[in-house]
Amino acid sequence: MxxxxxxxxxxxEKKEEGGTRTPIDFEEVKxxxxxxxxxxxxxxEVASVLDTPPAQKDAEDIEKLYTIITDYLEEVRRQIKNDKxxxxxxxxxxxxxxxxxxxxxxxxxxxxxxxxxxxNKDYPIPHLVNVTIGALKIGTGLGYxxxxxxxxxxxxxxxxxxxFKIPEEITGKSEKLTEAEINIIKKHxxxxxxxxxxxxxxxxxxxxxxxxxxxxxxxxxxxxxLRGDEICEYAKIIGLLDTFDAMTRDRPYRKALMQYxxxxxxxxxxxxxxxxKIVKAFLSEISIFPVGSYVKLNNMNIGRVIVxxxxxxxxxxxxxxxxxxxxxxxxxVVINLEKHPILYITNAVxxxxxxxxx
Numbered sequence: 001m002x003x004x005x006x007x008x009x010x011x012x013e014k015k016e017e018g019g020t021r022t023p024i025d026f027e028e029v030k031x032x033x034x035x036x037x038x039x040x041x042x043x044x045e046v047a048s049v050l051d052t053p054p055a056q057k058d059a060e061d062i063e064k065l066y067t068i069i070t071d072y073l074e075e076v077r078r079q080i081k082n083d084k085x086x087x088x089x090x091x092x093x094x095x096x097x098x099x100x101x102x103x104x105x106x107x108x109x110x111x112x113x114x115x116x117x118x119x120n121k122d123y124p125i126p127h128l129v130n131v132t133i134g135a136l137k138i139g140t141g142l143g144y145x146x147x148x149x150x151x152x153x154x155x156x157x158x159x160x161x162x163x164f165k166i167p168e169e170i171t172g173k174s175e176k177l178t179e180a181e182i183n184i185i186k187k188h189x190x191x192x193x194x195x196x197x198x199x200x201x202x203x204x205x206x207x208x209x210x211x212x213x214x215x216x217x218x219x220x221x222x223x224x225x226l227r228g229d230e231i232c233e234y235a236k237i238i239g240l241l242d243t244f245d246a247m248t249r250d251r252p253y254r255k256a257l258m259q260y261x262x263x264x265x266x267x268x269x270x271x272x273x274x275x276x277k278i279v280k281a282f283l284s285e286i287s288i289f290p291v292g293s294y295v296k297l298n299n300m301n302i303g304r305v306i307v308x309x310x311x312x313x314x315x316x317x318x319x320x321x322x323x324x325x326x327x328x329x330x331x332x333v334v335i336n337l338e339k340h341p342i343l344y345i346t347n348a349v350x351x352x353x354x355x356x357x358x
Contacts, residue, residue: 062104062111066129069094073125073157080164080195088154088199095153098136099146105136113292114306124163124171127245132156134241135234137285138278155209155234156241162192162210186222189214209234213242216273228275236275240266240282243274259293260348288313294349300324302349303335312338314345326355 072090079086098104112126112133135156139149163171166188170181177185192210199206212235215221217228221239247262263286267279287308289295295318296302303318315337320329337343 058107059111059115062108063115065094065098065108066111069129069132069157070125073128076158076161077124077164080161085198088158088203091154091157092150095132095157096150099149099153105133105140109133109137110291110306113290114304123249124160127242127249128157128160130245131159131238131241134245134282134286135237138237138241138281141281141285142277151203151205152234152237154203155206156238158196158206159192159210159213159235159238160188160242161195162188162190165191165195186214189223205232205234208232209238211235213238215239217275218271218273220273233275233278236278237281240274240278244282244286259290260288263288263290283313284310287316289316289345289348294321294351294354295345296347296349298344298346301329302354306334307336309338316345322355328355 072094076086098108112130132153136149136153139152144152163185166185170177170184173181189211193207196203196207196210209232211223212226212231215224215226215231215235216239217231217236219225219227244259244262244266247265248259263283266274267283272279287305287310289305289308291305291308293305294302295305295316297318301320301324302322303320305316306319307317309315309317317334317336320333320335322328335343337345
C-alpha cells in the first residue's frame with residue numbers, strides 16, 4: 001500500500017527529454033495534412049507555466065485545440081454508433097503535435113483544469129480529454145520516450161470508445177443501475193477492444209489498453225481479473241486517471257468528490273487496486289492539491305491552486321478568491337506558498353462551500 005505520508009515526502013525521478021519545437025496552426029489540424037505538409041504558422045511565445053498561468057492568447061490557442069479534439073471525439077462517436085470505422089489519422093496527428101511541442105502538455109493540462117468545470121453534461125467527451133492530458137503528464141514523469149508518449153496519449157484518447165455502443169438510457173441513467181445494466185456496461189472493454197483491433201498493426205497497445213483499463217493491481221478488476229504485471233502499464237495509467245476523473249465529476253447518480261478527498265481515497269485503501277509506481281507518478285505530476293482545486297489557508301483566505309509544486313506538494317501557487325471575512329477579492333492576488341513560509345493550507349474546500357459562486 002502507498003502511504004499518504006510517504007508520498008508527501010518522496011517524489012519520483014523524471015528522465016529529461018530533449019525536443020524540437022514544432023509550431024503549428026491549430027486550424028490546420030482539422031485538415032489532417034500528410035506528414036510532408038509544411039503549411040505551419042509560428043506559435044506565439046508564452047510565459048513559462050512554472051512562473052505564471054498561461055497567457056490569454058495562449059489560452060485561446062489551446063481552447064481551439066481543445067475544440068478540435070472534442071469535435072473529433074464526437075465524430076468518432078457518430079461513426080461507432082453507425083457501425084462504421086473511424087479515421088484515426090487526426091488523433092495520431094494531434095497527439096503527436098502535443099507531445100512534440102515543448103510545454104504544451106503542461107499548458108493544456110492547466111487550461112483543462114482551470115477553464116472547464118466538472119459538471120459537463122456530455123460526460124464521455126471531456127472525460128476522455130482529461131484522461132488523455134493526465135496520462136501524458138504521468139508518462140512524462142515516468143520518462144517515456146516520444147514514441148511511448150504518443151502511443152499512451154492515443155490509447156488514453158480512445159480507450160473508452162466501447163461505451164459509445166452502450167445505450168444512452170443506461171450510461172445516462174440517473175437512478176441506481178440494476179445488476180443487469182452494470183453487466184452491460186462492463187462489456188464496453190471487450191467492445192472497445194473489437195472496435196480498435198483494426199488499428200493493431202500500427203498501434204498494438206491501443207486495443208489492449210481499452211480491454212484492460214478496468215483491470216486492477218490486486219486482481220479485483222474486470223473482465224479477466226488480471227493482476228500486477230499481467231496488466232499493461234498504459235492500462236494502469238489510464239485506469240487510475242479514469243477513476244480519479246470520474247470521482248471528481250458530477251454524475252447523474254451521485255455528486256462529485258473534492259479532488260483532494262478523491263486522491264486520499266485512491267491512495268489510502270488497503271490492498272490498493274492501483275500500482276504504487278503509477279500512484280507515485282500521479283502524485284508527482286498531478287499533486288495532492290491539483291490545479292483547479294480550492295483550498296483554505298491558515299489566515300482563513302480561500303484560493304484556487306493554479307500551479308503545483310513538485311518539490312513541496314503542500315506549497316502550491318494559489319490565486320486568492322475570498323478574504324478571511326468571506327468577501328470576494330477584487331484584485332488579482334497570486335501567492336507562491338513556498339515563498340511565504342508563514343502561510344500554509346489548512347484544508348481543501350468544495351466548490352459548493354465557496355462563499356460566493358465563481
